[in-house]
Amino acid sequence: MEFLQPADLREVLETKAAHPEAVPIFGGTDVMVDLNFDRERPGAVLDLTRVPEIREWSRKDRRLRVGAGVTYTRAITELGGLLPGLAMASRTVGSPQIRNRGTIGGNLGSASPAGDALPPLYASDAGIEVASVRGVRMVPVEEFITGPRTNALRPDELITAFMIPEARGPQQYAKIGPRNAMVIAVCSLGLALHPESRAVGACIGSAGPTPIRPHEAEGFIEGVIEEHGLWESRSEIPASALERFGALVAEAAKPIDDVRGTASYRRHAVGVLARRTLTWAWDEYRRDAG
């Protein structure tokens, strides 16, 4: 197996163009498992850790460009204030050792529906920066993840970063696992309030072939909030509307039975999580007024 280790972005893209079969590696928390379990025997591995554009994040006009190699630990410690939903999701990933190594770009590359970082990206309409020697393109995350373990990456392309607006309102992430730490999501929910655009973003994790935006539920709750002038009054969302929101989210899920949980439980649980996370986010929004 060849180990390719380019030093900068240009070189890395050229290498990928020359070796489209090379498997990119940053933290290795997915790639090394595949190698160790003998699921993959790639001819070459392409190390991305030396490329600053992939490693770093920056902030401009209240938008963030976050390099694909930013680890979960850094998302918690450095981005917790700007992207609280992503930080909460990152806190639920694996163990401290995994969070120190694993990257958000890895979640995008693996495209597992259980990737914890994905729902927060969906809930805030993140764009994925994809680069090759042919240039850079921006793909909305919802289009980037195309199916279970598949994404829109072409053979010569690499995920270099994602672009996301910094939080303008409360965000939440909640995840179900049969134990209280170090667990792959049975199902999860990411939620973000966007008061400036008067929008509610939600995303179901691990209860479908890809993360799922429950558009009908989002539209419903945005309608309720508008109708009652709640963005301005910051009054409580009626309990019946919270229930209905949960039910619509549950309906939007496309879960299956597998070793980690049953379809019916997943559908039930994402509904509960949707109601709870919206309640928590809205309570925070109401408190922020004071």
Place this chain on the structure above:
Amino acid sequence: MTQAPIRERAVTPDGIGESVGRPDGVPKVKGEFEYSSDLHVDGMLWGATLRSPHPHASIHSIDTSETGTMTGVFAVLTHEDVPGRKVYGMEIPDQPVLAWEKVRYQGEAVALVAADHPETARRALEKIRVDYEVLDPVTDAEAAMAEDAPRLHLSGNVLRRVDVGHGDPGATAEVVVEGEYEVGMQDQAFLGPESGLAIPHGEGGVDLYISTQWLHVDQDQVAESLGLPPEMVRLTLSGVGGAFGGREDLSMQIHACMLALHTSRPVKMVYGREESFYGHVHRHPAKMRYEHGATRDGQLVYVRANLLFDGGAYASSSNAVCLNAATFACGPYDVPNAQIESHMLYTNNPPCGAMRGFGAVQVCFAHEAQMDKLAEKLGMDSVEIRMKNAIEPGMKFPFGQEVPYPAPVREILERVRAMPLPQERESMGRDLRELPGGVSNTTHGEGVRRGVGYAVGFKNIGFSAGFDDYSTARVSLSVEDGKPVARVLTAAAEVGQGLVMVQAQIARTELGVENVVVETADTRIGSAGSTSASRQTYVTGAAVKEACEKVRERVFDLAREEFGESDGLAIEDGNVVSDGLVVAPLAEVLGDAEISETVEFHHRATHPLDENGQGDAHLQFAFAAHRAVVEVDTELGLARVVEVATAQDVGKIINPLALEGQIEGGIAQGLGLALMEEIQIDDGRIQNASFTDYLIPTILDMPPVKIEILELADPEAPYGLKGVGEPPTIASTPAIVAALRDATDRDLARIPVRPEHIVGLEVKP
């Protein structure tokens, strides 16, 4: 975290009763300890195993021709290359060393390769062509009982049946409760994978460095299959990374030795994590139907139980598990009439065998659920009903054995009940780590309800039913660098439980010396028996103690010869004393002499059960009671165990810290079975052969443990001690499930309890 009211009563420094630390503790924490997977010798080859992808298939042919020509491959072996007996097994030799004609479970070993690199070995395995004809697997114990079920072994599908009949089979009662209970397949989940190093010793035999629970039973089986006399196969214990019963059976022992003898090179084998799930036996899944009859005031009248265990493809220790379950099926209660049927079936599921608790775990889950059901029906307190029916010394167990002293069932129940409950706190606004779901942020207090549950259980210590259970110890005493040093050699396997400390503590106490060397266990000495059944501190402890006593007598003989003193001789602080006055320093008494004594300790004979399931089958009984406090998110079905309180009779505390470790570890394993640990099988295939999906509790799942220890001496046992390893695992599971029921009002008749069961969604088929 832990309240530790365990008393320390030192007599000799670092002797019996003291919290002597693990000699391998610091190296293990620092990653410097050499486990069997770390063994290395120059020029060694790597062995690898080809396993059946099918749970049930006929083998028409095995073609290894492509492999033989690969560079770096030194051997490719099949069943034809097994030099001796082609099957092995501890109780019934029914498992092929390498499969021929048939495979009976997914993962069964079919062929072996030795290569100069593990990757080369793995690639060579891919070149072996096995022509399988896939057969329908028998994947359920009930299906295996059917008349028209395929016969998996010549003896049929019934591996063992034990019936216990006691009192009036037609007894009737005023109050009756029934229940059906199910236990999933738990795994020992030891962290050190199966591994070892086999080195040909040049005289036709082989040296095997191995992690195991019982060197001599390995030696006998390896030698038999290699066609060698036992003394040509020498075993040395290597660093063992946990066992819990999963290392009683052979894994790669014969295979590595075959490859080493075939290539005349050292051969190392290490299973990967996934392979390890196929490489050892698991805890038997069980389906249990119970009926309890009682008087209106809660006195038990009868227990009827039908127990059905899935033994998997091969016998392993299923025989003994079946008997254990039958004898413990009623719990530690006075049951005047009992009818117990315990069935053990062969299936095409993974073989099941020994795991901590050994048949007592499954039935305890059921009998304790039944006791709660009965209490509820009668409107009685769940502890009261247990105390009312608690068994006492002098009574008879349903299997006819008299209950020996001590059997403090009532007392341990009183003790756990008397311990203060953790304070109930407002659930809203807590740190996430103190809520069900933990940092996964699933509740901020919504839907959280608390529950409290009690359970009591017991377990036999030592091997039972007529087995000649013994241990051999050699203790030597001599002067090294001017100081008296005792050396202890046994073949007893230290698997992490702390026997190395116990052996040294006994020698210090008995010989009054500071310096004790516990030598690496090997087969230079006779068998110590298995590190299982919570028996080593008792049986090997007794052997070491007796050897020390003999050595001590010889020291006194020397002292009498040299100094003529004869009254009240003792060894204290490195001196031989007479009636408390120093005769001479021990080193001076010893001089150049080396005193060495070897002792074989056999415990009191036990007896097999007769056709009615009656007999003095067990040596010693150990009891523990548990109280669990849980908090459940009733809407999401997630649980957090808040606290477990336990009271256990240990007879005599040998090492308080190690005892605490056994109790907490046993509870963790019990918690795992209650809430998450299950090998999921679909059509004979394991679905979760990894620690990603076979979940064991983390530190965030494990609650603080309150411990109360009773020291009621067993008059037959060394120092009065009782085995301590298994009791913590037995009643902790039903206590936790009882607490979940208390919080949710659901039946929860299957473990591990899954979130969908707690919220009442339909149960997965």
